[in-house]
Amino acid sequence: MKWEMAAPRDKYAETLISLAKEGKDIVVLDADLSSSTRTARFGKEFPERFFNAGIAEQNMMGVAAGLATTGKTVFASTFAVFATGRAYDQIRQSVAHPRLNVKIVATHAGITVGGDGASHQIIEDIALMTALPGMTVISPVDIHETEKAVRELADMDGPAYMRLSRSAMPVVTDENAPFEIGKGSVLRKGDDVSIIATGIMVSRAIEAAEELKEKGISASVVNISTIKPIDRPLIVSEAKRTGAVVTAEEHNVIGGLGYAVASVISEEYPVPVKMVGIEDTFGESGSPGELLEKYGLTAAHIMVAAEDALRMKR
Numbered sequence: 612m613k614w615e616m617a618a619p620r621d622k623y624a625e626t627l628i629s630l631a632k633e634g635k636d637i638v639v640l641d642a643d644l645s646s647s648t649r650t651a652r653f654g655k656e657f658p659e660r661f662f663n664a665g666i667a668e669q670n671m672m673g674v675a676a677g678l679a680t681t682g683k684t685v686f687a688s689t690f691a692v693f694a695t696g697r698a699y700d701q702i703r704q705s706v707a708h709p710r711l712n713v714k715i716v717a718t719h720a721g722i723t724v725g726g727d728g729a730s731h732q733i734i735e736d737i738a739l740m741t742a743l744p745g746m747t748v749i750s751p752v753d754i755h756e757t758e759k760a761v762r763e764l765a766d767m768d769g770p771a772y773m774r775l776s777r778s779a780m781p782v783v784t785d786e787n788a789p790f791e792i793g794k795g796s797v798l799r800k801g802d803d804v805s806i807i808a809t810g811i812m813v814s815r816a817i818e819a820a821e822e823l824k825e826k827g828i829s830a831s832v833v834n835i836s837t838i839k840p841i842d843r844p845l846i847v848s849e850a851k852r853t854g855a856v857v858t859a860e861e862h863n864v865i866g867g868l869g870y871a872v873a874s875v876i877s878e879e880y881p882v883p884v885k886m887v888g889i890e891d892t893f894g895e896s897g898s899p900g901e902l903l904e905k906y907g908l909t910a911a912h913i914m915v916a917a918e919d920a921l922r923m924k925r
Contacts, residue, residue, distance in 0.1 A: 612818055614781030620718045622754040623775060624649035626761040627686060631657050635684065635765050640675050642668045642689040647777075648718045650688050668693045672701035672713070679711035684765055690724075691717035691774055692733035695740060706770050707743040713771075714764045715740075720774040721861035722889065722906060723811065723899040732894035738866025740772040741839045747771040747792060748839040750810040750860075750868075753782045756836050759790035767792065774810070776861075778899055781814035784834070795842040797849075801829035804917045804924075805849035805856045809835045809868045812859035812887070812908060819913035830917060841871050847879045855920040856884045859913050861903075864888035883923035885916040 627650070630637055638660045645651035645663060654661030664671035668689055675687040687694070694717035695702070706713045722732045740748045749764075749771065751757045757775065764771050783798065798813070799820050808816040813834045820830040833849055835842065850856055856876060858869035869886035876884055889906050903909055 612821065614783070614814060616779040617754045617782055618779045619751060619754050619757040619775045620649045622757045623716060623761060624652040626758045627653045628656050630762065630765050631660065636682070637684045637686060637765060638662065638678055640664055640671050640685065640687040642666060642671045642693065644689050647690070648688040668698040669701045672698045673705050675713045676705035676709070676711050679713050683712070685713045686716055687713060688716050688718065690731065691720035691736050692731050695736040695772070696733060699739060703743060707746050710745050710769050712768055714773070715771065716761070716773045716775065718775045719777040721776060721811070722894040722902045723776050723778050723861065725777070725899045725902065726896050728896040729893040734861070734863045734889050734894065735866065736772070736774055737838055737862050737868070741866070741871070745769060746839065747837070749773040749792065749837050751775070751836050752810060752813045752834050753780050753784055755782065755784045755786050755788065756790055760792070760836065763790070763792050776811055780811055783814050783817065790836070793837050793840045793842060795833055795835040795837070795845045797831060797845070798834050799830070799832040801831040801853065803829045803853055803855070804920055805831040805833060805853045806859060806913060806917060807833040807835055807846065807849065807856060807868070807872055808859040809838065811861050815908070815910045816859050816913055818910035819917065822910060822914055823917055828917065828921065835868060838868055838871060841875065843875050843879065846872055846875045850876050850880045850882045854882050855924040856882060857887060857913060857916045857920055858884065859887040859908070861908055862888055863891060865891055883920045885920045887913050887916050
């Protein structure tokens with residue numbers, strides 16, 4: 612399939628600028644990576660609202676927490692590996708525990724960071740952030756959801772984490788499609804198996820559904836952009852309707868979307884669940900395409916998982 616490609620981190624910066632022009636009382640922080648996260652664009656437009664903490668991510672989270680106590684809505688950005696890994700203690704103690712209005716929007720998540728290798732390819736960030744009490748966790752599917760999510764985060768009270776990729780992503784949703792934190796959406800409706808995906812894996816799930824159709828298998832594709840709080844009613848509805856579920860994510864299968872979906876299904880309506888994700892290993896250097904193939908994150912891998920889930924159902 613041919614997709615329009617666009618980078619969510621570019622849309623993130625555009626949306627921040629729009630919010631500030633609309634009168635939202637936001638401030639933006641970065642940790643010496645503003646050219647890459649694109650927040651430098653906000654800093655150029657609103658220098659009095661932009662703070663570069665330097666290579667000091669832990670300090671940035673402390674500053675973000677302090678600004679939030681004054682009534683500001685704070686957006687703090689850096690690479691996902693630094694935002695969630697290096698600054699975890701500060702997020703836990705200074706942001707999550709007091710439930711402050713800090714929105715951590717991290718770019719360069721997952722193995723599609725590419726050539727920077729395992730040290731920069733965070734595949735545990737969703738697990739880390741969803742484990743924090745009261746933390747909202749979002750993984751938007753494209754530029755349209757990125758804009759809508761940033762706007763909702765600006766209005767929402769409390770801490771949140773949003774992961775964005777380095778690469779341009781397929782645009783799979785309509786600009787005018789509704790978006791609500793905590794709600795998923797059915798992009799394709801099928802009767803035999805439900806493919807529940809997040810982030811860059813949603814487009815691959817759609818491709819897999821197209822290929823499965825050629826084999827006579829009718830597959831739903833469900834986009835879950837909010838990992839926490841997860842859309843339990845939608846997941847249960849899909850499990851009841853198709854009786855077999857596949858999850859797909861650019862994240863460790865431990866502690867990510869698959870675990871969240873399996874937890875809901877095991878409690879509410881047990882059916883076979885197969886998880887497509889990174890199998891408890893670190894990444895390595897390579898192009899995004901090479902890495903997605905090596906670590907089993909392709910439409911072909913989703914198809915195999917769907918067929919396995921169907922056999923388990925029968």
